[in-house]
Amino acid sequence: MATASDIWTEKYRPTSFAEVVGQQEIIKRTRSLVQALNIPHLMFAGPAGTGKSTLALIIVKELFGSSWRDNYLELNASDERGIDVVRQKVKDFARTKAMENVPFKVIFLDEADALTREAQQALRRTMENFTNTCRFILSCNYSSSIIDPIQSRCVVLRFKLLEKKDINVVVKRIAEKENLVLSDDVYEILYEASEGDCRRAINLLQATASISLNINGEMINIIAATSKPAGIRIVLDYALAGDFINAREKLIEVMLKDSVAGVDIIKAMQKEIWHLPVEPEVKVKLTEKTGEIEFRMIEGSDEFVQLQALLASFVLAGQGKAV
Amino acid sequence: MNPYQSLAEKYRIQNYQDLKGQEKAISEVKTFLQEFPRRKALLLYGPAGTGKTSLALAAAKENDLEVLELNSSDLRNRAKLEEVLKPAALQHSLFKKGKILLVDEVDGVTGTDIGGIAELIRIIETTKYPIIITGNDIWQTKLAPLRPKCKLVEMKPLPQAHINDLLNSIALKENMRKDFSFLNKIAIKSQGDMRAALNDLQSYTAGENILVDTSELRDVEETIFIILKRIFKERSDFLNLFDSTKMSLDEILLWIEENAPKEYKNIALAKAFEALGNADLFRGRIYRHQSWRFLVYQNIFQSAGVSYAKSSAVQGFTRYEPPKRILKIWLNNQKIEKKKTIAKKYARLVHCSTQRAMRDFALLKPIIQNINVQRQLRLSDDEIEYMRV
Numbered sequence: 209m210a211t212a213s214d215i216w217t218e219k220y221r222p223t224s225f226a227e228v229v230g231q232q233e234i235i236k237r238t239r240s241l242v243q244a245l246n247i248p249h250l251m252f253a254g255p256a257g258t259g260k261s262t263l264a265l266i267i268v269k270e271l272f273g274s275s276w277r278d279n280y281l282e283l284n285a286s287d288e289r290g291i292d293v294v295r296q297k298v299k300d301f302a303r304t305k306a307m308e309n310v311p312f313k314v315i316f317l318d319e320a321d322a323l324t325r326e327a328q329q330a331l332r333r334t335m336e337n338f339t340n341t342c343r344f345i346l347s348c349n350y351s352s353s354i355i356d357p358i359q360s361r362c363v364v365l366r367f368k369l370l371e372k373k374d375i376n377v378v379v380k381r382i383a384e385k386e387n388l389v390l391s392d393d394v395y396e397i398l399y400e401a402s403e404g405d406c407r408r409a410i411n412l413l414q415a416t417a418s419i420s421l422n423i424n425g426e427m428i429n430i431i432a433a434t435s436k437p438a439g440i441r442i443v444l445d446y447a448l449a450g451d452f453i454n455a456r457e458k459l460i461e462v463m464l465k466d467s468v469a470g471v472d473i474i475k476a477m478q479k480e481i482w483h484l485p486v487e488p489e490v491k492v493k494l495t496e497k498t499g500e501i502e503f504r505m506i507e508g509s510d511e512f513v514q515l516q517a518l519l520a521s522f523v524l525a526g527q528g529k530a531v
Numbered sequence: 532m533n534p535y536q537s538l539a540e541k542y543r544i545q546n547y548q549d550l551k552g553q554e555k556a557i558s559e560v561k562t563f564l565q566e567f568p569r570r571k572a573l574l575l576y577g578p579a580g581t582g583k584t585s586l587a588l589a590a591a592k593e594n595d596l597e598v599l600e601l602n603s604s605d606l607r608n609r610a611k612l613e614e615v616l617k618p619a620a621l622q623h624s625l626f627k628k629g630k631i632l633l634v635d636e637v638d639g640v641t642g643t644d645i646g647g648i649a650e651l652i653r654i655i656e657t658t659k660y661p662i663i664i665t666g667n668d669i670w671q672t673k674l675a676p677l678r679p680k681c682k683l684v685e686m687k688p689l690p691q692a693h694i695n696d697l698l699n700s701i702a703l704k705e706n707m708r709k710d711f712s713f714l715n716k717i718a719i720k721s722q723g724d725m726r727a728a729l730n731d732l733q734s735y736t737a738g739e740n741i742l743v744d745t746s747e748l749r750d751v752e753e754t755i756f757i758i759l760k761r762i763f764k765e766r767s768d769f770l771n772l773f774d775s776t777k778m779s780l781d782e783i784l785l786w787i788e789e790n791a792p793k794e795y796k797n798i799a800l801a802k803a804f805e806a807l808g809n810a811d812l813f814r815g816r817i818y819r820h821q822s823w824r825f826l827v828y829q830n831i832f833q834s835a836g837v838s839y840a841k842s843s844a845v846q847g848f849t850r851y852e853p854p855k856r857i858l859k860i861w862l863n864n865q866k867i868e869k870k871k872t873i874a875k876k877y878a879r880l881v882h883c884s885t886q887r888a889m890r891d892f893a894l895l896k897p898i899i900q901n902i903n904v905q906r907q908l909r910l911s912d913d914e915i916e917y918m919r920v
Contacts, residue, residue, distance in 0.1 A: 209575070213904075213907060214904045217881050218880065218881050237552065239824055256887070261883070265882070267873070284885075286886050287884050318882070328911070342655070400611070408894075411898065412894065415678035415895075415897045418898065419897070423716075434894075448797075452800060453792050453793075464859065464860065464863040466890070466893060467867065467890060467892070469888065496710060507812075507813045508818075508819055509814075510814070512788075513784070513788060513808060513811040514808055516804050516808075517801075520803075521801055523800065524798060
């Protein structure tokens with residue numbers, strides 16, 4: 209056993225089915241598949257931090273025991289440069305047969321929804337070509353962003369956001385091991401700030417613990433605030449005041465400084481609309497516009513151009529005009 | 532004197548004093564030479580005939596420096612650049628006279644000469660002599676890596692009055708019969724391009740000493756500034772507006788996007804950005820589906836769409852600026868390079884994407900500051916230093 213990591217998301221990552229918190233239905237199904245030593249292609253659909261990568265790791269550890277590293281390839285579609293790189297890596301990996309009594313290797317393709325539809329078509333061919341030697345586990349946020357032919361080749365398992373009691377179990381477990389003293393409000397606030405994302409909950413806890421082992425809810429809140437894309441409200445305030453140029457300047461600054469993707473900006477804006485000092489009718493109009501822009505971004509438009517169009521609408525809204 | 536010499540060559544300015552209307556650029560060049568080697572290279576940019584090369588040559592003369600001139604239109608490949616530039620940059624001048632390296636028309640280094648720009652950057656990093664680079668269109672992507680290596684100095688089109696004065700004094704020196712209104716016409720037509728004005732002057736005199744008026748207009752490539760002016764000031768359909776420029780639609784879109792808020796406010800601005808958003812939407816579709824037919828939509832939205840965003844034509848002068856955000860993104864990428872390599876190491880260890888690690892970086896920072904974590908991630912000294920700030 210390698211020395212335990214000092215990164216808590218790794219240190220406390222479950223290594224067996226029994227340790228997993230939440231997602232019990234999914235655990236039951238995958239466990240029986242693994243026991244039969246034969247898994248189909250799988251697709252894990254669900255939000256970040258709900259255990260998709262963890263479950264993939266558990267599956268290969270159960271299947272291959274200590275030699276799991278030789279039989280497992282982890283790729284991240286959003287980090288690889290294009291589908292060709294993915295295919296080449298798959299090819300190199302799949303060339304040799306699995307050594308164990310399991311007749312296949314496992315490839316985990318994380319964030320598969322980062323692939324374009326064309327790339328997914330190519331991926332589908334690859335899956336077919338290596339179906340004798342490899343099983344794919346694809347992970348994505350929404351299964352709807354994966355083309356049908358791939359979905360039909362996979363068993364789709366849907367991961368839900370972790371519930372409060374699940375997050376509490378994890379937090380309690382870590383607090384005991386790390387000798388943390390938590391005040392009562394920590395559980396509630398940590399759950400709220402994590403939004404059901406276990407990775408985020410643990411990171412928040414560790415970031416706060418790096419300051420003090422005595423933790424209260426307010427400290428969690430402060431840490432959580434510093435890690436949110438700040439400045440969106442300032443961008444919108446400039447826009448509502450009619451100052452488009454400064455709004456745009458600030459927007460670019462926010463996006464570049466913390467490497468925030470356009471889609472995350474627009475989500476933050478959409479939430480912020482309801483706190484803005486404008487008429488309710490205007491809020492609805494702005495929401496409509498925001499939705500359209502978000503859709504365009506997912507379709508692959510230039511996020512800066514689209515966000516500027518949205519800012520111009522906020523300028524109008526600030527003057528009480530129709531958007 | 533060589534009788535075949537063109538007027539433009541014959542009257543090329545010799546010193547700072549003769550270069551009228553570019554005082555700001557001159558003082559920037561002076562500072563650059565004084566402070567050398569604080570900045571190694573200076574990039575003079577601006578439309579043709581504004582005196583970029585002249586300013587460089589004048590600077591050499593004023594400081595008694597030898598000029599090693601490189602026209603990258605001639606030196607179109609890396610091998611040649613290397614052969615000519617390297618020895619000059621690395622060896623001292625024979626007579627111990629200082630040197631200026633002049634790389635003229637850097638935008639002439641074309642995409643096929645891959646390595647030309649990279650080579651130039653390497654030379655900038657090692658040079659013992661100040662380098663002055665000139666170029667018209669320095670906002671092209673291929674020059675992106677070069678820009679941050681240089682001090683950028685803009686040269687603006689010359690005011691018409693300056694061109695008028697110069698034409699008059701040259702007509703006098705050349706014993707041409709004066710015709711003020713015609714000289715004035717040439718000056719207007721030149722759009723701030725001194726060389727064009729002199730060439731016109733020469734072609735219309737054609738060896739005789741009488742100015743011959745012709746009403747034919749100089750066929751200049753419409754610069755992006757003129758295109759912007761027409762879109763923003765006029766109200767028109769402009770279906771052929773972009774035909775006169777070599778700039779791509781995507782690049783023009785960036786220029787319009789940058790300058791729209793300078794021209795339009797409120798409803799007009801919202802409409803203009805709606806049009807730009809649509810142009811961008813079609814651009815995305817073009818790239819995704821390779822449907823080049825959609826170019827026509829992108830074209831119309833970003834020309835007529837933006838032009839009709841206002842309810843009536845507008846007057847007045849607006850100073851347009853080159854698109855800044857691509858440069859900003861690029862500079863930012865340089866700045867966050869370390870952050871990216873750290874995020875990558877972290878991501879690999881914890882089974883998430885580099886992008887996610889980048890996004891969560893503020894939260895992860897206190898965790899990665901832990902010395903044991905840094906050891907486990909095998910952070911380099913540089914990266915550890917980065918985490919300290």
